[in-house]
Amino acid sequence: MPLLKIGSLTVDYRTSRGTIRAVEDVSFSLEKGETLGLVGESGSGKSTLGLSVIRLVPYPGVIVKGHVKIDGKDIVRLPEHELRFIRGRKVAYIFQDPMTSLNPIKKISAHFAELIRTHEPNVKEAKALERAKTVLKDLGIRPERINDYPHQFSGGMRQRIMIGLATALNPDLVIADEPTTALDVIVQAKILDLLESLRNAYGMALILISHDLSIILERCDRVIILYAGHMFEHASSTELHRNPRHPYTQGLLQSIPNIELADQKLAAIPGSPPNMLNLPRGCRFWPRCSYVMKICRTKEPPLIDIGHNHFVRCFKYSRGRAKS
């Protein structure tokens, strides 16, 4: 049984201006210890998909269809009290903005003590703090800083603390939502190395969310490319790098600088993502696609299985087997 199995997941935001289908018919699974990257432009539904895994899609978001099974249990249908065990202990979430989960008026010690004692009520406070200090040491932060407040740390250190809190209970899955976007490149790489070393040490699975395909290809076993809530391409990182099939993925790859090629031209994808309240008819990418065909303007392409565990949502490949 896979650790995580998502099937036909569809999530809507019911706003006063209309319904935004932020995630539509997404299916994939994740094995223990595996790493998966979710890539897409701003607004493509990455956070909504990630938050669905712990059923924390914010209001007015609603999971309208599909299942999210963790160890076979569908969390979409689980009572709230059972979700507490899933959140934190089974699946930990590193939020896009670290300050949303660090309380500015609480010391770091209180954050760790509360987390550990909520899930393990028999652990005494002193013991919890000892454990927290060991975690800080692993993160490269001096243990005595446990008495400091979140604002006394730099952005990179706050992100380390978030990772420490996420991994303190040794969860089976960590979801890291753009954990490094606000940081400079060197700190970014250090944070991702830290995540990788913790993952190797504890065997956790990881879902890494980023708008940067090069980071994902470097760090993850598999990749899902999201576009306006739809899965556009899904393959292993090696396969996707070597053999990108969707015109959108090809565009993303062409805009990654290659340090071995001097004087290269970086092709950006023309246009911008669609208005989610008014999606184009047919394929939602066609207005930006240089391979657009007649059918693309009227029909939505299915996700097509092109072999080697590679799936692509594009009519160019529709002679393959459709997987809906």
Ligand SMILES: Nc1ncnc2c1ncn2[C@@H]1O[C@H](COP(=O)(O)OP(=O)(O)OP(=O)(O)O)[C@@H](O)[C@H]1O
């Ligand atoms: N609370 C909300 N209320 C209404 N619409 C929302 C809400 N949160 C997200 N959306 C909409 O849902 C869609 C997906 O948003 P989401 O935040 O999941 O994208 P994302 O890929 O994480 O973007 P980013 O890279 O900017 O973080 C967008 O069109 C967004 O405007």
Ligand SMILES: [Mg+2]
């Ligand atoms: Mg996001």
